[in-house]
Amino acid sequence: MxxxxxxxxxxxxxxxxxxxxxKLLQNPNMKLGLATGGTPIGTYKFLIEDHKRxxxxxxxxxxxxLDEYVGLSxxxxxxxRYYMDDVFFNHIDIKKKNxxxxxxxxxxxxxxxxxxxxxxxxxxxxxxxxxxxxNNGHIxxxxxxxxxxxxxxxxxxxxxxxxxxxxxxxxxEEVPTRAVTMGIAxxxxxxxxxxxxxxxxxxxxxxxxxxxxxxxxxxxxxxxKHPAVTVIADEAAYVEWKANNRAxx
Ligand code: F6R
Numbered sequence: 019m020x021x022x023x024x025x026x027x028x029x030x031x032x033x034x035x036x037x038x039x040x041k042l043l044q045n046p047n048m049k050l051g052l053a054t055g056g057t058p059i060g061t062y063k064f065l066i067e068d069h070k071r072x073x074x075x076x077x078x079x080x081x082x083x084l085d086e087y088v089g090l091s092x093x094x095x096x097x098x099r100y101y102m103d104d105v106f107f108n109h110i111d112i113k114k115k116n117x118x119x120x121x122x123x124x125x126x127x128x129x130x131x132x133x134x135x136x137x138x139x140x141x142x143x144x145x146x147x148x149x150x151x152x153n154n155g156h157i158x159x160x161x162x163x164x165x166x167x168x169x170x171x172x173x174x175x176x177x178x179x180x181x182x183x184x185x186x187x188x189x190x191e192e193v194p195t196r197a198v199t200m201g202i203a204x205x206x207x208x209x210x211x212x213x214x215x216x217x218x219x220x221x222x223x224x225x226x227x228x229x230x231x232x233x234x235x236x237x238x239x240x241x242x243k244h245p246a247v248t249v250i251a252d253e254a255a256y257v258e259w260k261a262n263n264r265a266x267x
Pocket of ligand 1: 156
């Protein structure tokens with residue numbers, strides 16, 4: 019894993035966007051894996067700005083999102099489908115038919131997982147997967163203990179994840195307790211991974227990622243087995259590292 023340490027959230031977002039743009043210019047037909055949550059919002063902003071200013075096109079890009087809450091439809095403002103349209107897709111020239119996100123309100127969620135995995139297999143490996151990390155080390159919604167062999171599946175969200183996600187909802191009761199997520203094996207199939215880590219709340223997770231053994235109880239540790247992972251972290255996420263007097267990797 020390669021670690022790029024930057025000053026702050028803004029700089030992380032800018033560098034991540036530049037990374038994506040470079041790949042996009044090399045391969046305008048790329049398959050781009052996308053994440054939601056707070057972390058990548060700044061990256062999407064920079065990508066939109068670049069699209070408007072420099073005309074970087076997404077006409078031939080196919081996108082694949084990591085996850086979706088079970089029970090929320092695309093029109094629900096808290097669904098990841100809604101989020102993606104709102105913060106990214108509505109502002110670029112991606113074709114809606116090339117956007118792939120599991121449907122949270124599919125009548126048969128188990129079948130939805132199988133179908134999503136089939137869609138991913140049909141298109142071939144994702145070229146670049148953007149990831150965030152949970153405080154507990156989750157990637158996608160693969161909570162601690164998820165098998166490294168897992169494909170797209172339904173998860174019961176950890177209570178710490180439900181608590182962390184509640185900041186986006188009006189009340190705790192509204193926070194979904196289940197989600198569909200690409201599995202760890204699905205994520206690991208990507209040719210390249212860009213992991214974004216920002217803020218002090220992620221600093222323990224970042225240190226653990228570096229120092230812990232590869233272990234299913236810290237899902238992100240699997241990334242150590244991937245040949246092409248770049249981590250962009252800001253200084254706030256590096257606080258724990260400094261507190262423990264670790265040298266910069
Ligand atoms: C989102 C996702 C999650 C988030 C993680 C961090 O699609 O898969 O793994 O990346 O929960 O969320 P934020 O960025 O809100 O701290």
